[in-house]
Amino acid sequence: MNTEGYLDMELLRFTTAGSVDDGKSTLIGRLLYDSKSIFEDQLEAVEEASRSRGNDEVNLALLTDGLRAEREQGITIDVAYRYFATPKRKFIIADTPGHVQYTRNMVTGASTADLAIILVDARHGIMEQTIRHSYVASLLRIPQVVVCVNKMDLVDFAQSTFDKICEDYRQMSAHLDLGQVTFVPISAKLGDNVVNPSTNMPWYTGPALLTYLETVPLHRQQTQPFRMPVQYVIRPIGDRYPDFRGYAGRLACGQVRKGDSVRVYPSGMSSRVKSVWLADRELSEAVAPQSVTICLEDEIDISRGSVLVADALPLPMEEQLINVEVCWFMSPVLQPGKKYIVRHATAETQAVVKDIVYKIDISTQQRVSGVDHLEMNDIARVRLKTAQPVVFDYYKDNRTMGSLIFIDPGTNNTVGVGMIVPAED
Amino acid sequence: MSNNIITHLQELEAESIYILREVAAQFEKPVILFSGGKDSIVITYLAYKAFFPAKLPFPLLHIDTGHNFQETLDYRDALVKKLGAQLIVGSVQASIDAGRVKEETGYNASRNMLQTTTLLDTIEQYKFDAAIGGARRDEEKARAKERIFSHRDEFGQWNPKDQRPELWNIFNAKKDMGEHFRVFPISNWTEMDVWQYIYQEQIELPSLYYTHKRRVFQRDGQWLAAEPCMKLKPTETVVEKEVRCRTIGDITCTGLTLSKAHTLEEIIAEIAATRVTERGGRSDDKRSETAMEDRKKAGYF
Structure with missing residues (x-):
């Protein structure tokens, strides 16, 4: 395998909301299967668990329903995180239950997501649940939304059904603050347009879902003005670094270089960046979302809770x-x-x-x-x-x-x- | 200005360093749970990076079952010396001698379960309020749902049904006296990420991770080390094989993999091709479908 290629991958976090009826588990199962992210012993454990519950088919929901109470009640009560990688990207799925009472779990999963997958059953079109998921995606400002119209096999792969759902969705979401919205017709069960392009829907010319996930641009907010909330002040004891006073934090957005003018909030005092460190390595520049240590030219009262910002408009x-x-x-x-x-x-x-x-x-x-x-x-x-x-x-x-x-x-x-x-x- | 590409390893590293700094800022007396396995080694390395040039603001705590590979202990002692860190050892043997726990008997006897008592006793003795562990969510299905800052009640128990919501990167470490937290800075890493990171950063590992000749025997389809603490059944025979550890626990529950991997590149290639999870070699997880959840509720790592 190509070790170097793997080291260069980017990370995409996405959330999936919905219930078992939407085919969400089947979709996740297929993404994990087809990217070879399910291991034999995991599959054996799920097969064994399915059998002991009297299920004829392997219930892929058992892969993500990890807690005893969830398995006993057959429901997902918490956000589960799943991981898979293709040669192009590494993915983290925050898999959230879609029941009405679990809005908080949807919100949790959405809080760190770069992208949301919203599943719509092709037979039923836009449901109350679709609206709820879309509202949460809008509220949490997830930059990208992919509406997967699933179970296309059950509507004869009809383009008219897909077009109608897309149109309904656009109308329903017109007043929402959604980022870019993309529509993909799929059959999670048969695999159409999930990993491989569908031969059953030649009228669809867009990418398969996984291809889209692998190529969609990431918004890392590096072009916005620099912001870094200070977590911790690093002041080594001993003679080796007598004057070292570094402000440790993770860039919330923007970039920072040696010599940059910065302001410190809440005091509003200005200074310049003396050096930027990642452990023992001095960096020429740092970009969001890196964690670094910053030293300033001037001694200013800075502690946890302070924020370093670019001395440029807009200020916070x-x-x-x-x-x-x-x-x-x-x-x-x-x-x-x-x-x-x-x-x-x-x-x-x-x-x-x-x-x-x-x-x-x-x-x-x-x-x-x-x-x-x-x-x-x-x-x-x-x-x-x-x-x-x-x-x-x-x-x-x-x-x-x-x-x-x-x-x-x-x-x-x-x-x-x-x-x-x-x-x- | 244009967007710079941040690789997944850079992003995971940044997240973990952020978490470790939150621990130092929000807790009074945190400790790193150090097993000598690759995950706790990566945690310790990340902590070094997070606080450079200051020393680690946490001691290392090793829960010693008394059934450790010598290589693990040698590695541990050398690392502690190199970092100038403080090492605390909690001894399971001492817990047994004090009557706090009862040793399991039989061929599959393991001190793995007994560690929980020693761990909780040590946390209480030193008044640690945060124990930093190398657990990852991809390892096991109960771990897939655990928070990064995971609350423990005054009995050290985890309540999976009532976990604190955890959003964005805001962690809430507030607690009452006597309670503590487990913190998992590499929750979002996979086994492959850990190995790739070790390769990228050229982190030194115990020799057990590379293939070597060892006296072993087979039980339930697994290769185990033929060390004095292992009781052999009459039907089991000891042979010499070229093996390596994919994970390191104590001797009684560490399955060995037949392997030719001498280098990190070869290990990575081997893992990329493998079709069994790393905990597939851990007999402690095979005791029941929810073995890990049950141990975690009681206060296990």
């Missing part, structure tokens, strides 16, 4: 009253006036929700006003007041600089998540 915002799209994950409910701990990038502050502007009914996407609390799986827009100013960019511009989590100070649990959005007129 720094405010104490922010507008946030919230997805609530837990009971107890979100209540305006209750204190939460909010973690944003590497900073942490106390916060209260001033008011709930409106809640979204996710199945109709209607705004519901006059809501006084949020329950598990609710999605809403709120106004948040923080004890310390938050240094941020809007979520649509940068995920790291625009996302936050709510922690309940009583239970220490992560109870909700938020994306910072502009105020509405």
Whole structure:
């Protein structure tokens, strides 16, 4: 095998949402099978488990349903991560259950995804579930969406059926904030257009799903202005590096070079980059999403929670009253006036929700006003007041600089998540 | 400005370094669980990179079953010396002597299960609040669902049904007194990624990973090392074979692979061609369909 070729691969993270009925497990199973990512002992274990449950066919869902409770109840209750690679790319699948009550799992899977696969059953067209998945993809700003119209074999591979579903989808999603949307007609069961082009659908001239996944451009946000939340200050003890004071962090976006002018938030002080390090190697430049250590020319008060940014427009915002799209994950409910701990990038502050502007009914996407609390799986827009100013960019511009989590100070649990959005007129 | 290509290994490395720095920032007293296997070696190497030129902000903790390959112990001691790191050894033998656990008997006796007690006792003794492990989600189906920052209650137990949501790269390490976390910085790496990274960075490994002549015997289709701690059945015979370890646990549960791989390139080629997972050679996972989940709930690695 070509070792060097493998070392040059890029990484694509994608999420798949849906239930077993959509053929999602079959699709994932086929991607793993055909890329030789399922091993013999895994397959044997699944065959054995299927038999002991009285299934005649091998149930590929058992590959991903790892927890005892999931196997017993035959449902997926949590996000499962799956890995496969082709000679062109390495892939991480966040496989999320599609039941109504598991919106939070869909949101979790979507939070790190470069791309979302949304499955539509060719016989049924756009369903409430399709709308819900698309809404989550829009809310979490997944850059790419692939709508796979599955079970084409059950509609005689008819182009008219596929075209109608594409048209319906475009109409349904017109008001959503989706990135690029691509449609692929497939039969996961028979393999049409999954890994290999279909001979049953000569009217479709686009790439097979896997070919698309292997070639779709990745958005690594390297052309945006530099941002790096500081995680940790590295100050070695001993004589070897007496003056070393390095700021450790991962670039949220942009690039940084020696000599660049930077500003430090929250103080707003300016300095220049003295050096950029990746362990013992000094780099000529670093790009998102690398983890590096940066030394500055001037001594400035910088600690965990500070943000280094390019001294160029646009600069980040720094405010104490922010507008946030919230997805609530837990009971107890979100209540305006209750204190939460909010973690944003590497900073942490106390916060209260001033008011709930409106809640979204996710199945109709209607705004519901006059809501006084949020329950598990609710999605809403709120106004948040923080004890310390938050240094941020809007979520649509940068995920790291625009996302936050709510922690309940009583239970220490992560109870909700938020994306910072502009105020509405 | 144009986009630079970040390879999957660079991206995985960046993510792992980020996670290790979050551990140092969010916990009071973290520790690296060091087994001498390739995954914990890669974790230690990443920690070196994350904090250079400062020393590792974590000690290494080795849970010693007393049934270790000598090569593992030699490698461990040399690495600790090279890094100037602190090594803590938790002894399963000491747990047995103190009556904390009871030794298994029979041909398939293993101290693998007993490690959990020694591990939890050591964590409690040193008041560690985060134990950093080299577990990967591609290894086993229960691990596929575990969080990167994984909460343990005051009894060291994992509750898979009530895990904290984990989104973007925001990790929540808040906890009450007596609770701790397990942290898995290479969750998103596959076995192949680990080997490719070892190759790319030219990381030194214990000699056990390369093929060598060893006295072995076969049981349930697996080659095992004929060491004094292994009790042979009358029907089992010891032969000499060219073998290597694909994973390293203690002697009683480490299956050996017949192999001609002398170099990292040859190991990578061998893994690319193989059709069995690396834990397929681990007898501890074969005890039941949910063996790993059950051990993890109790506080296993």
